Structure formats: C-alpha cells, structure tokens
Amino acid sequence: MSWSLTPLEIEALGLSLKVAAWATVASLPLGVFVAWILARHRFPGHGILNGVVHLPLVLPPVVVGYVLLVALGRGGALGGWLYDTFGVSLAFTWKGAAVAAAVMAFPLMVRAMRLSLEAVDPGLEHAARTLGAAPLRVFFTVTLPLMLPGVVTGSVLAFARALGEFGATITFVSNIPGETQTLPLALYSFTQVPGGENSALRLAVLAVIVALVALIASEALARRVRRMTHGEDHG
Amino acid sequence: MADRLSLNVQRRRGDFTIDVKIDAGPGITTLFGKSGAGKSTIVAMLAGLIKPDSGHIRVDGHTLFDSTQGIDIAPERRHVGYVFQDARLFPHMNVAQNLRYGLGRLDADKRAETYARVVDLLGLEGLRQRRPANLSGGEKQRVAIGRALLSNPRILLMDEPLASLDAARKSEILPYIERLATDFDLPVVYVSHAVEEVVRLSDTLVLISNGQVAAQGAVEDIMGRIDLGPLTGRYEAGAVLSPTVDAHVDEHHLTKLNLLGHDMFVPSVDLAQGQRVRLRVRARDVSLALARPEGTSILNILPCTVREIQSGAGSHVEVALSVTAMTNNSSENTPQTVLARITQKSLSDMQLAPGKSVHALIKAVAIDRHSLGGHGAGTNRR
Numbered sequence: 001m002s003w004s005l006t007p008l009e010i011e012a013l014g015l016s017l018k019v020a021a022w023a024t025v026a027s028l029p030l031g032v033f034v035a036w037i038l039a040r041h042r043f044p045g046h047g048i049l050n051g052v053v054h055l056p057l058v059l060p061p062v063v064v065g066y067v068l069l070v071a072l073g074r075g076g077a078l079g080g081w082l083y084d085t086f087g088v089s090l091a092f093t094w095k096g097a098a099v100a101a102a103v104m105a106f107p108l109m110v111r112a113m114r115l116s117l118e119a120v121d122p123g124l125e126h127a128a129r130t131l132g133a134a135p136l137r138v139f140f141t142v143t144l145p146l147m148l149p150g151v152v153t154g155s156v157l158a159f160a161r162a163l164g165e166f167g168a169t170i171t172f173v174s175n176i177p178g179e180t181q182t183l184p185l186a187l188y189s190f191t192q193v194p195g196g197e198n199s200a201l202r203l204a205v206l207a208v209i210v211a212l213v214a215l216i217a218s219e220a221l222a223r224r225v226r227r228m229t230h231g232e233d234h235g
Numbered sequence: 236m237a238d239r240l241s242l243n244v245q246r247r248r249g250d251f252t253i254d255v256k257i258d259a260g261p262g263i264t265t266l267f268g269k270s271g272a273g274k275s276t277i278v279a280m281l282a283g284l285i286k287p288d289s290g291h292i293r294v295d296g297h298t299l300f301d302s303t304q305g306i307d308i309a310p311e312r313r314h315v316g317y318v319f320q321d322a323r324l325f326p327h328m329n330v331a332q333n334l335r336y337g338l339g340r341l342d343a344d345k346r347a348e349t350y351a352r353v354v355d356l357l358g359l360e361g362l363r364q365r366r367p368a369n370l371s372g373g374e375k376q377r378v379a380i381g382r383a384l385l386s387n388p389r390i391l392l393m394d395e396p397l398a399s400l401d402a403a404r405k406s407e408i409l410p411y412i413e414r415l416a417t418d419f420d421l422p423v424v425y426v427s428h429a430v431e432e433v434v435r436l437s438d439t440l441v442l443i444s445n446g447q448v449a450a451q452g453a454v455e456d457i458m459g460r461i462d463l464g465p466l467t468g469r470y471e472a473g474a475v476l477s478p479t480v481d482a483h484v485d486e487h488h489l490t491k492l493n494l495l496g497h498d499m500f501v502p503s504v505d506l507a508q509g510q511r512v513r514l515r516v517r518a519r520d521v522s523l524a525l526a527r528p529e530g531t532s533i534l535n536i537l538p539c540t541v542r543e544i545q546s547g548a549g550s551h552v553e554v555a556l557s558v559t560a561m562t563n564n565s566s567e568n569t570p571q572t573v574l575a576r577i578t579q580k581s582l583s584d585m586q587l588a589p590g591k592s593v594h595a596l597i598k599a600v601a602i603d604r605h606s607l608g609g610h611g612a613g614t615n616r617r
Contacts, residue, residue: 126284127323129310131337131386141336145327229327230368 005206006199011178012186013206019094019182020162023102024155027109031154032144035113040122056168057107065171068100072172096173097180101162109158116150117143149226156218160211183207239422240264240390244280244290244300253277253287253446262416262438263423267430273446274426278392281424282317283310294390294422314340316388316421320395322375324367330378331363337386350385356418357381357411373404377411384419391415394426405432412436434458434475434515454513459572461545461555472553473517474574480510489534489599495571496561500534500599518553520601521575524594525585535597539573541589544582552582556595573597 005013038050056064072079073091082088090096120143128138144151166184173180175189187203190196240259245252253273257264266274279285281292283299286307292300294315299308324333334353338346354360357377367375376396383391393412397405413436416423427433433440433454440457442450450457457463459474478494483503492499492512506512527536539556546552558571573595587593 121323123319123321123323124325126282126310127317127319128325128336130282130284130313130315130317131382132311132314132340133336134309134311142325 008177008186009203009206012181012183012203013210015094015097015178015181016163016183016210019097019101019165020159022095022098023105023162023165024109024159026098027102027106027158028151028155031106031109031113031158032147032151035110035117035147035150035154036139036143038110039114039117053110054107056104061104061165061167062171064103065100065168068096068103068168068172072096072099090173092173092176092180094173094179097165097169097182098162100168100172101165102158104165104168105158105161108161109154112154112157113147113150116153117147119150120146146229148229149222152218152222152225156214156221160214163210163214164207183210239295240424241291241293242277242281244277244287244292246276246280246285246287251446255443255446255448257441257448257451259422259424259439259441261420261422263412263425263436264439264441265425265427265433265437266441266443267427267433267437268443268449270428272443274428274443275394277443278317278394278424278426281390281392282315283308283313297389314387314389316383316386316391318376318379318383318391318393318396320398322367322372322379324370324375324378324382326367328366329363330359330365330367330370333367333378334359334363334382334385336382340387341385353381353384356414371404372400373407376400376404376408380408380411380415384415384421388421391419391421391423392426393423395428396425397427397429397432409435430471430473430515434513455569455572458515459555459574461543461553461574471517472574472576473515473520474555474572475513475515476558476571476573477511477513477569480504480506480508480512482508494537495558497537497558499537499597501602502599514602516573516597516602518574518576520597521573522596523554523556523575523577523581523585523587524596527594528596531596532598533596534599537573537595537597539593539595541587541591541593542572543589544587546579546582550580551576551578554582554587556593558595559592 034049034053038046069091070076072082074080074083074089079090082090088095090099124142124146125138128142129135133141164184165182166188169180169182170185175181175185181189183203183206187200187207190200190203238258239261240257243256245254251273253276255277266277268274276285280287281299287300287302289302290300291298291302298304298306299313299315300306325336328336334350338350341349354363357380359377359381362370362374362378367378370378380396396412397408400408409432412425415421416438425436437454440452440454441448442457442463450460450463455475455477476494478492478499481491481493481498483490484500488503489500490502490504492501501514504512538559540559541554542557543555544552554575554577556573556575558573575595
C-alpha cells in the first residue's frame with residue numbers, strides 16, 4: 001500500500017477543502033449578523049428565526065438537500081432567477097455543494113458566536129456610546145473584537161461540519177467526480193463497488209486526519225485570540 | 236451663575252416611580268440616598284442610556300431630552316462623560332487605547348495637550364501600555380475617569396465610582412475627583428450612598444429617596460436637619476461643620492480649627508492655614524452640658540442654643556443645636572449646626588427646650604477622619 005495520495009484522493013480532498021472553506025467564509029458575515037440579532041434583540045418572530053436557523057440541525061439532511069433542490073435548482077423560483085439574472089447555476093456544481101454545506105453548518109456557527117456574544121457585557125457597549133461612538137462603531141470596535149473567540153470557534157466548527165457534509169450535498173448536487181464528489185461522497189462511492197474497501201479505508205483515515213488537524217488548530221487559535229482580547233500584558 | 240444642569244424627569248416602571256427635579260450649578264452635585272432609591276437610573280437617563288417617560292434634560296443650554304418637543308439625543312451625541320462603578324474599561328485595549336477611545340470628539344488641535352494634561356493629572360503615565368486585566372481597582376477607576384474626561388464632556392457623571400474599592404484606594408482617588416470640577420470647569424454629578432464621600436465632595440447635595448428629591452442644598456444644611464435623619468442614615472446621623480484651619484499643633488499631632496471664633500482640635504490634617512474644611516460629627520459622639528465643664532479631657536466645647544428636639548419611640552432623642560458665634564465677622568458667620576443624640580432621661584433631667592443655652596462636648600478622636608477634606612466652593616482647593 002502506497003503512502004502517497006492517488007489523483008482521485010487528491011481531487012476529492014481538494015474539492016472538500018474548497019467547498020468547506022467557501023461555505024464557511026461566505027456564511028461568516030451572515031452568521032455574525034444573525035448571532036447578533038438573536039443575542040441582542042427581542043422582536044416578534046425571534047423564536048421563529050431561531051427555529052429556522054437551527055432547523056438543519058434536527059432535520060434529516062436529505063430533506064434539506066431536497067428543499068435546496070426545489071428552491072435553488074434551475075427550475076426553482078430562486079434558482080431560476082439566479083440563472084436568468086447572473087447566469088449562475090448551483091444545482092450539480094461545486095458552488096451548490098458549498099451552499100448545501102453552509103446551510104447544514106450554519107446552526108453550529110451561529111450557536112458558538114451567539115454564546116460568545118452573550119458573554120460580552122452590554123455595559124461596555126453603553127460605555128462606548130457615552131464616549132461618542134455610534135452603534136456601528138461600537139459593534140466593530142467593542143462587540144466584534146470581544147466576541148472573536150466565538151467567531152473562531154464557530155468558524156472551525158462550521159468548517160469541520162462542512163467537510164463532513166453528505167446527505168444534503170448528494171441530494172442537491174449529486175455525486176459527480178471532479179465537480180461535487182467531496183471526500184465523504186467519494187468514500188461512499190467506494191463502499192458501493194466490489195473491491196473498493198481498501199480505497200474507502202484510505203479515505204476514512206484521511207478524513208480523520210483532516211478533522212483532527214482542524215480541531216487542534218482551532219484550539220490553538222482560540223487560545224491566542226482569547227489572550228488577545230481579555231489578556232495580560234505580555235500575552 | 237446660571238444653572239449648568241436642569242433636569243426634570245419622570246419615569247414609571249411597575250410600582251416604582253421616579254419623579255425628580257434637579258438644578259445644579261458648577262462644582263460637584265452629589266446624589267445621595269440608599270441603594271434602590273433611583274440614583275443610578277437618574278444618571279443613566281442623563282446619559283441617554285435609559286429613556287424617561289416625560290420631562291426635560293438640559294446641560295449648559297443644550298437640550299438633551301424634551302418629551303414635549305420630541306427631542307431625545309442619542310448617547311453618543313450628548314457629550315456626557317460617564318464613570319461607572321465597575322470602570323468598564325475595554326479589556327481588549329491597553330490603557331492608552333482606552334484613553335483615546337473618545338478623543339475624536341475633541342478638536343484635533345487640542346487633543347495632544349488635553350491628553351497630556353489628563354495623563355498628568357491622574358498619574359497615568361506609567362500605566363499606558365498596561366491592559367485593564369493587570370490594573371488594580373483604583374488604577375482602573377483613574378483610567379475610567381481619564382477616558383471620560385478625554386471624550387470632551389459638558390458634564391461628568393460618576394456612578395458610585397469608589398463603591399468597589401477599599402478605604403486606602405478611596406482616599407487615593409478622592410483628591411483627583413475633588414480637583415476635576417475646578418480644574419476642568421466641569422459640572423460633576425456624583426452618585427453615592429457613602430456619607431463620608433458626600434460630605435467631602437458636595438458643592439450641592441441632593442438627597443434622593445424612593446425616586447423623589449427629598450431635599451436639595453448645601454451639605455451643612457441638609458445633614459443638620461433632624462427630620463431628614465431617616466434618609467441620611469439614622470444610626471449614623473451627624474451634622475457637618477465647616478471651620479477653617481487655624482494652626483497645626485505638631486507636638487500633639489493635632490490641628491487647631493476655628494469655628495465661628497471657637498477653637499476646635501482634630502487629629503492632624505495636611506491642609507494650609509485659612510483653608511475651610513468640612514468635618515462630620517456623629518450625633519452619638521456629642522454630649523451636652525448645661526455649664527462649661529472644667530478639668531475634662533474633652534477638647535472641643537462649643538456653646539450652642541437648642542434649636543429643635545425630635546423624640547422617637549426609643550430611649551433616645553435627637554437634638555439640633557445652633558453654634559453660638561463668638562465673632563461678629565460677618566463673612567465667617569455661616570450658621571453651624573451640631574446634632575446630639577442623648578437619652579430621654581437626660582433630656583428631662585436637663586430640662587432642655589428650644590432656645591435654651593447648652594455646651595456641646597465633642598471628643599477630638601471621635602471626629603470622622605474620612606470626612607476631613609479641604610473644601611471651599613470653587614476656591615483654592617489643592
């Protein structure tokens with residue numbers, strides 16, 4: 001058995017990282033915004049928004065994938081509009097895979113950010129306002145820096161969740177090698193063909209390594225950020 | 236001089252109603268009262284962090300809130316400096332960054348000079364690179380005061396800034412606060428439930444009780460009123476005298492004061508001759524005698540006239556006494572009141588009644604040292 005990766009493995013790994021990275025980065029601003037709305041505001045529909053955000057956590061992923069297919073497929077209302085206006089097609093492309101991964105990872109991202117935001121003392125925000133800072137400046141100079149540990153944790157959790165996304169992805173964008181066949185999908189394919197056990201095992205080990213590296217890196221990063229935001233002089 | 240602050244606000248939540256009218260000139264206005272009296276809510280309304288139901292707030296001629304005209308200026312545009320009990324320094328910034336946070340409201344050409352002046356006044360030079368997590372409680376409050384001063388305020392609000400500090404830290408910060416109002420020509424609204432801070436700092440004292448203004452005026456007048464006893468703290472009732480420093484008696488570690496021509500002795504205070512000081516004398520530390528006693532260890536004997544007697548249900552009564560002036564120097568003759576707490580028995584044995592002459596006896600060591608501080612409405616405070 002060779003230690004070097006086969007072209008197919010490299011392709012699946014690269015695609016997985018690309019999809020997960022895009023899913024995380026693109027949903028980051030919306031995640032911070034939704035966390036802020038949920039943590040700092042009470043309004044009619046607060047409970048509904050909270051429920052919708054958390055829905056992917058409890059729904060079968062196939063259902064999420066199916067909803068995405070109906071809404072964002074080229075025949076769907078939103079998907080049709082996207083295609084007509086921007087010429088963007090999500091169904092059966094890696095972009096669609098990123099959308100599916102982002103939706104599935106979103107609740108984890110928002111949860112971590114919201115927890116961290118709720119730990120930020122609103123008194124500090126009040127103090128900033130009496131010092132002449134308008135709400136937007138307060139957010140970017142006080143609130144956001146102080147919730148940064150949660151932003152890091154939320155992003156890493158979302159990234160890890162996006163790497164592992166399977167059900168919604170295969171339902172929405174299918175299993176196309178080189179386009180939508182991420183690591184979990186490739187692994188699944190190998191388990192479906194005779195003699196694929198060895199390749200499946202290699203991919204499984206690869207998935208474990210990537211996830212471990214991501215978690216360890218996030219811990220180190222979160223520690224650093226925490227020291228930076230709440231820290232001692234020579235942190 | 237015109238009022239620097241005119242506040243008349245109402246706010247009702249549940250069965251607690253705040254309805255206050257406060258007019259304050261320059262100097263330090265203290266809001267004094269028990270916890271839960273509504274003091275903090277009043278300053279939060281001034282800062283725009285809590286909205287009154289009705290009324291108006293004006294500072295130096297600027298209307299910050301007026302319900303009839305629909306004016307409600309946002310906190311960031313009110314130019315109100317706010318020092319919180321818990322300092323509220325930004326933990327992710329060092330001291331210098333905290334200090335500079337509100338500097339943008341100051342004219343660009345004045346920033347460097349004001350910054351240097353505030354750093355110097357509050358002794359912050361050595362702290363500038365430190366993070367709030369590494370500051371002591373007293374240092375944090377000094378930085379918080381500096382940060383508020385540097386945001387170009389028209390008024391400075393201080394909400395129990397010393398409440399979380401021990402006695403040593405308190406006496407470290409009090410002199411800075413005393414200098415603020417005069418050095419920066421800034422009206423200060425100071426919230427406290429600690430009587431010694433109020434006695435030392437007040438130019439105007441506003442007594443807050445249950446969401447209302449119970450009394451407003453000079454400290455000496457309000458602390459000398461028997462009827463306010465339950466509000467100023469019954470157990471700790473005591474009047475405030477304002478004598479001037481006469482001489483230091485170093486061999487006995489005493490300072491000799493002059494009160495309406497009478498000598499008083501207190502434990503040494505480090506103040507210049509001629510300076511007016513305030514001292515609080517607790518009612519339970521005052522004894523009365525019909526004749527001037529001879530051969531006594533009591534150093535302070537003040538001839539007085541009984542002004543008012545208030546008997547309670549218990550064994551004791553409170554007696555308000557006006558100190559009899561010995562000099563006729565009119566500028567010195569601000570009326571001085573002493574409160575005494577004596578037993579019902581002594582009252583009837585001595586046949587005390589309003590108008591009767593007595594001598595008030597005060598032990599020098601009983602005088603509340605914490606309340607001793609140089610004071611003189613806007614004059615040479617050092």
